[in-house]
Structure formats: structure tokens, C-alpha cells
Amino acid sequence: MKRIAITGAAGLVGTGLRAQLLKSGYRVLSLDIKPIQDIAAHEEAAVVDITDQAAMTQLLRGCDAVVHLAACTTDAPWPEQVRLSVEGCISVFDAARDAGVRRVVYASSHHVVGLHPRAPQGPLMGDTAILRPDSRYAVGKAFGESVGALYAYKYGMQVLSVRIGNVNTRPIDRRRLGSWLSWRDLGQLVAIGIEHPDIGFDIVYGISDAQGRHYDNATAYALGYVPQDSSEGWDEQILRDDPLPAPGSAAARAAAELTLGGQFSQSEYEGGTDRLLPGARGAA
Numbered sequence: 477m478k479r480i481a482i483t484g485a486a487g488l489v490g491t492g493l494r495a496q497l498l499k500s501g502y503r504v505l506s507l508d509i510k511p512i513q514d515i516a517a518h519e520e521a522a523v524v525d526i527t528d529q530a531a532m533t534q535l536l537r538g539c540d541a542v543v544h545l546a547a548c549t550t551d552a553p554w555p556e557q558v559r560l561s562v563e564g565c566i567s568v569f570d571a572a573r574d575a576g577v578r579r580v581v582y583a584s585s586h587h588v589v590g591l592h593p594r595a596p597q598g599p600l601m602g603d604t605a606i607l608r609p610d611s612r613y614a615v616g617k618a619f620g621e622s623v624g625a626l627y628a629y630k631y632g633m634q635v636l637s638v639r640i641g642n643v644n645t646r647p648i649d650r651r652r653l654g655s656w657l658s659w660r661d662l663g664q665l666v667a668i669g670i671e672h673p674d675i676g677f678d679i680v681y682g683i684s685d686a687q688g689r690h691y692d693n694a695t696a697y698a699l700g701y702v703p704q705d706s707s708e709g710w711d712e713q714i715l716r717d718d719p720l721p722a723p724g725s726a727a728a729r730a731a732a733e734l735t736l737g738g739q740f741s742q743s744e745y746e747g748g749t750d751r752l753l754p755g756a757r758g759a760a
């Protein structure tokens with residue numbers, strides 16, 4: 477039975493993922509700065525700050541993989557991003573390496589490409605899309621992807637970066653029809669990161685079957701991902717609750733409406749949105 481460490485295990489994604497990995501037969505080591513109350517069978521837990529590399533190294537010894545979730549998960553000011561998503565991320569990768577853990581599944585976010593226009597205004601985003609982070613938060617996530625690539629290509633570790641969309645029990649609005657990730661599909665993608673023999677440094681989108689809405693998840697499919705859940709069938713209800721803004725209106729032209737990143741893109745956005753569109757100067 478493989479032993480898998482999860483950082484940020486007390487959080488939203490961690491709580492759901494622990495259940496998925498336990499159900500799949502893994503032993504889980506749940507790590508968080510907050511104590512975890514509801515420890516299950518085949519689960520151990522420890523309170524640790526991810527920036528404490530020595531403590532992380534001790535804890536990761538004997539693990540087969542680490543799923544790195546802990547990060548700054550809001551668009552907080554830079555010092556908080558740097559402490560958690562930069563220093564914390566380096567600490568976790570170094571601790572894994574020092575502890576002999578060769579596999580890391582890194583929780584990235586679709587917000588690393590959040591300032592791209594959504595299809596059909598923009599192209600579907602694949603794993604080679606030029607980064608357009610939509611926030612300080614997203615820059616922190618993109619940093620972690622670079623660390624993953626460095627440790628995979630330079631040190632031979634196996635790193636799967638999962639650009640998670642929105643993990644939920646169902647798609648919650650029009651934009652997130654294209655970025656919804658169900659709990660069991662999250663579990664499946666993480667298991668691919670733990671098990672697949674050919675992972676080097678790979679990027680997949682953490683979305684259920686919403687292929688063709690915003691993202692081209694060909695790399696995930698090539699690694700054997702077969703999503704169990706689909707956003708298909710939610711359109712009518714969601715478009716009723718979250719209708720399209722009138723064509724040409726200010727709402728339709730807003731960064732929140734045009735882009736993959738939604739409100740993260742809108743927050744602090746300055747000026748018009750023409751520069752985001754394909755064909756604009758500097759646009760990919």
C-alpha cells in the first residue's frame with residue numbers, strides 16, 4: 477500500500493482528496509498547519525508549517541509521493557504569496573528530494589492562463605499555452621510549475637502539475653461549466669500523478685469532461701485520464717441562472733466576462749480589454 481503525503485490536507489481540496497485517495501487504497505499522511513480532527517483508518521496526520529524544511533523532510537521520509545496543495549489561496553499581497561507559494565513550495569520540493577520522494581503532484585491552477593480570452597474569442601488552452609497569470613495568486617502557482625520543471629528535468633524527479641479548475645460537486649456558473657472538476661476526477665488525476673510510469677514533468681488541466689469548452693486536455697487523456705463526470709447537461713440550468721450579458725454591453729466587454737480567470741482577471745484590471753484579444757499587439 478503506497479503512502480502518500482498531502483500538504484494543505486485540512487483545506488477544501490485536501491479534505492476531499494484525502495477521502496478519494498483512502499478510497500483508492502492508499503495510506504495517507506495528512507499535513508497541515510492546522511490540526512486535522514477527523515483522521516480516518518489508514519491515515520496519519522501531523523501539524524507542520526511547509527516553510528519548515530527540516531520538519532517536512534523528516535515527515536516525508538518513507539512516502540512514495542507528495543501531493544502539494546498548501547499555498548496562498550487568495551490574491552493576498554506579495555509578501556504572503558512569496559512566503560507560502562514561493563518559499564513554501566521550494567521547501568516542499570527540497571524536502572521531498574532530501575527525503576528520497578521522487579514523485580510530486582503539484583496543485584497548480586487554470587488561473588496561470590487566466591488572462592487569455594475564453595473560447596471562442598480565444599483558442600483552447602493546452603499545456604503549452606503561454607502563461608498569462610491573472611493575479612498575484614496565479615503568479616505564485618506559475619512559480620511552482622517552474623520549480624516542478626526544474627526538479628524534474630534537472631534532478632530526475634517525476635512531477636505532474638494539475639492546473640485545477642474549480643473543484644466542486646457540480647459546475648457552479650457559466651464560466652465554470654468549462655473548468656469544473658468533480659471529486660472523483662480529481663482523485664483520478666492525482667492517482668495518475670502517483671502511478672504513471674512515464675511522468676517526467678507534465679501539465680494537465682484539472683477539469684472533468686468539459687473538453688472543448690475552454691481547455692485542450694490532450695496530455696491528460698494521453699496519460700490515460702478518463703473523466704467520470706461531465707459538465708454536459710448543465711447548460712440549460714446554468715444559462716438560466718447566469719445568462720449571457722447583452723452583446724456589446726460593458727458587462728460583455730469586461731475582463732471578468734471575456735477571460736478564463738473571471739473575477740480574478742477583473743480584480744484591479746486597468747483600461748480596456750482589447751489588449752487581451754487574439755491579434756492584439758503581443759497577443760499569442
Ligand SMILES: NC(=O)c1ccc[n+]([C@@H]2O[C@H](COP(=O)([O-])OP(=O)(O)OC[C@H]3O[C@@H](n4cnc5c(N)ncnc54)[C@H](O)[C@@H]3O)[C@@H](O)[C@H]2O)c1
Nearest residue numbers: 484486487488489509525526545546547549583640642643
Ligand atoms: N479549490 C479549488 O477549486 C482550486 C482551484 C485551483 C487550484 N487550487 C489549488 O489547490 C490547493 C488547495 O486549495 P484549497 O481550495 O483547498 O485551499 P484552502 O485554502 O482551503 O486550503 C489550503 C490549506 O493549506 C494550509 N496551509 C496554509 N499555510 C500553510 C503552511 N504554512 N503550512 C502548512 N499548511 C498550510 C491551510 O491551513 C489550508 O488547510 C491550492 O494550492 C490551490 O491553489 C484549488
